[in-house]
Amino acid sequence: MYPEMKIIEWIPAKNSKMKKSVSIINSLLLLFLSAKAQSIKETQNSAIFRIIYRAEQQAIKNGDPFVITDTMALDIENSYSVYYDWRLRTIDSTDNSNFLKMKRLRFSTDKQELERRLELNMKVDETIGGRKAETAYIFKERLSNEVITLGRDNDLKYKYKVAESIVLDWEILADTATILNYHCMKAVTQFRGRRYYAWFTIDIPINDGPWKFHGLPGMIMKIEDSDNVFCMTAIGLEKIDSPILKVNDILNNTFETIDYKLFNKLKQNKYQKVGYGFYESSNSIIFFYNINNPITYPEMEIGE
Numbered sequence: 001m002y003p004e005m006k007i008i009e010w011i012p013a014k015n016s017k018m019k020k021s022v023s024i025i026n027s028l029l030l031l032f033l034s035a036k037a038q039s040i041k042e043t044q045n046s047a048i049f050r051i052i053y054r055a056e057q058q059a060i061k062n063g064d065p066f067v068i069t070d071t072m073a074l075d076i077e078n079s080y081s082v083y084y085d086w087r088l089r090t091i092d093s094t095d096n097s098n099f100l101k102m103k104r105l106r107f108s109t110d111k112q113e114l115e116r117r118l119e120l121n122m123k124v125d126e127t128i129g130g131r132k133a134e135t136a137y138i139f140k141e142r143l144s145n146e147v148i149t150l151g152r153d154n155d156l157k158y159k160y161k162v163a164e165s166i167v168l169d170w171e172i173l174a175d176t177a178t179i180l181n182y183h184c185m186k187a188v189t190q191f192r193g194r195r196y197y198a199w200f201t202i203d204i205p206i207n208d209g210p211w212k213f214h215g216l217p218g219m220i221m222k223i224e225d226s227d228n229v230f231c232m233t234a235i236g237l238e239k240i241d242s243p244i245l246k247v248n249d250i251l252n253n254t255f256e257t258i259d260y261k262l263f264n265k266l267k268q269n270k271y272q273k274v275g276y277g278f279y280e281s282s283n284s285i286i287f288f289y290n291i292n293n294p295i296t297y298p299e300m301e302i303g304e
Helices: 020-036 037-046 088-101 110-118 247-251 260-271
Strands: 048-061 063-075 080-085 104-108 126-128 137-141 145-150 158-165 171-179 182-189 194-201 219-225 230-239 275-279 285-292
Touching: 145 260, 158 260, 171 194, 171 219, 182 219, 260 275
Parallel strands: 104 285
Antiparallel strands: 048 063, 048 230, 063 080, 080 137, 126 275, 137 145, 145 158, 171 182, 182 194, 194 219, 219 230, 275 285
16 A cells, blocks of 8 residues: 655646657757756755655566565655665664564574464564565765665665766657656666666756656656566655655765675575564564575666
């Protein structure tokens, strides 16, 4: 179930008509960027809001394709943003609380014992490797094009940092669409082995979007790859008091810096096994049962 969002009032949703001409669209964009530069700057300096995206990706389980749906959030403040799984707000607090209480960990590969616990409808308190949620935080600094990804290790602690400078080469297309009552234009780019189509709106004059995508003269409301493996669509907007992660949370912590290729490899290795955890508060023990993960997850980054 998706969270209920309220459309933020200070961003106007327009329904103006536009001729489907690439030259006209690009001319309008140039005029917009020059005439609205000051207003964009003022908007970025005061913007504190959240966009919720429905993120869908294809995966394969035992040879059969199926769709995984996550609810992602993009918190935007000043010149930076944070993209993360919406459910992390409650999952992280629960995990941290449980782990602080537990004194011992016990791991097992006894599949029959795991099946017994599941047949007894025992609650699975923790899942490792099963994509209960996308646990990475993606921080974007729009002025410098810096993208920082924070990832967890197998102990569920935020340990890895991937720092990148990403400049996407966008081409504006003639197609238009309406998303959440916002008039959107279409653009295309190539990024690390995949071709992506984005729908962005200049009514929200902030060059940001879901995941690592940014660089258009307006907010990206939807983006999908040409193979229909990944799709992220805005489903709600709301004002917020502060983002889930601030700049100082990154600058004031020590993380192991790695490149995105190693990060993706570590993530895939983590997903090869899935562990089901059961908390036993009476003796402060977490029992984990590890089995082979029957699900294969595609990567968004498959090339240079």
